Amino acid sequence: MSKFILKRIVLMLPLLLIVSFMTFMLTYITNENPAVTILHAQGTPNVTEELIAETNEKYGLNDPLFIQYKNWLIETLQLNFGTSYITNDPVSERIAPAFMNTLKLTIVSSITVMITSVILGVISAVKRGSIIDRGIRSVAFFLTALPSYWVASILVIYVSVKFNLLPTSGLTGVESYILPVVVITIAYAGNYFRNVRSSMVEQLNEDYVLYLRASGISTWSLMLHVLRNALQVAVSIFCMSIPMIMGGLVVIEHIFAWPGLGQLSLKAILEQDFPVIQAYVLIVAILFIVFNTIADIINALLNPRLREAS
Numbered sequence: 001m002s003k004f005i006l007k008r009i010v011l012m013l014p015l016l017l018i019v020s021f022m023t024f025m026l027t028y029i030t031n032e033n034p035a036v037t038i039l040h041a042q043g044t045p046n047v048t049e050e051l052i053a054e055t056n057e058k059y060g061l062n063d064p065l066f067i068q069y070k071n072w073l074i075e076t077l078q079l080n081f082g083t084s085y086i087t088n089d090p091v092s093e094r095i096a097p098a099f100m101n102t103l104k105l106t107i108v109s110s111i112t113v114m115i116t117s118v119i120l121g122v123i124s125a126v127k128r129g130s131i132i133d134r135g136i137r138s139v140a141f142f143l144t145a146l147p148s149y150w151v152a153s154i155l156v157i158y159v160s161v162k163f164n165l166l167p168t169s170g171l172t173g174v175e176s177y178i179l180p181v182v183v184i185t186i187a188y189a190g191n192y193f194r195n196v197r198s199s200m201v202e203q204l205n206e207d208y209v210l211y212l213r214a215s216g217i218s219t220w221s222l223m224l225h226v227l228r229n230a231l232q233v234a235v236s237i238f239c240m241s242i243p244m245i246m247g248g249l250v251v252i253e254h255i256f257a258w259p260g261l262g263q264l265s266l267k268a269i270l271e272q273d274f275p276v277i278q279a280y281v282l283i284v285a286i287l288f289i290v291f292n293t294i295a296d297i298i299n300a301l302l303n304p305r306l307r308e309a310s
Helices: 002-028 034-041 049-058 065-077 091-126 131-145 148-162 174-204 207-214 219-229 231-247 250-255 261-271 274-302 304-309
Strands: none
Touching: 002 034, 002 065, 002 274, 034 049, 034 274, 091 131, 091 174, 091 219, 091 231, 091 261, 091 274, 131 174, 148 174, 148 250, 174 219, 174 231, 174 250, 207 219, 219 231, 231 274, 250 261, 261 274
16 A cells, blocks of 8 residues: 555656646746736836846846746745735735635535535435435536526625625634535535435445345445445545635635635736735645545545556
8 A cells, every 4th residue: 555655646746846837837928028027016107127127136037947947946845935026925924824714614615515415415326216316416406507606696695685694704703604615515516416426326236235135234234335335436525625616716705705815816816916826826736636646545545456456
């Protein structure tokens, strides 16, 4: 098992390097000189050649591209993402509290999505073909098709504004989590529960289920066996839902004025604050890679055949 884990980590490193280089190159995605972009972001009214030269010198833009990337990578590995073009504050100081707020919302939402997906998937699989199965799938399909921003807006209008049951926006306490978590669960659980259902149905059609039924095992014990074998799907769902939700919270955080990464990144994009954008993109990309690797390792622990195939 240790060899499998080591191999997955080694395979992860070049991918992280490629992602870091692509993130660094975000500064050069426009046809504009990066120094001009920086000056425009800072609101400089009259961009002169002297100011461009000073900016190039200040940010090391005169160095060869590889040297710039090397210096940027070394600083990033030390969690130093540079200085904001707008506020001149260290990006890490702006990212850290926003990251924690988004992480807390993501973890709560991921757990809710996983529990909801597993429960609905098991019920739908056990009752497959029945009116309950068709009803769950129909409702899930309908809710998943609804745009998240529309669902969030409707909840804010009726639950928060009209009936004044929950906070309209911001992070004021536990109650502030309810509406964002509901919206995220509606958006993701409908897709994930179908994966759980499919895996459960596949397991229920296996020969060992027939043998267990013939041996007189109780329905509860049989479901535990089937669920354990279908657990790999749930593990993958839980691992991958964290980066997917975190990377897709921009609209939700904007609607609910949640002080997180999504809100911060949206503001940075509008202001062309590239150091903040780079930090956000890099964090989300690393989370995708790391949690994908974690999912592979956990699945290998649950299924020895994956280790043997590897």
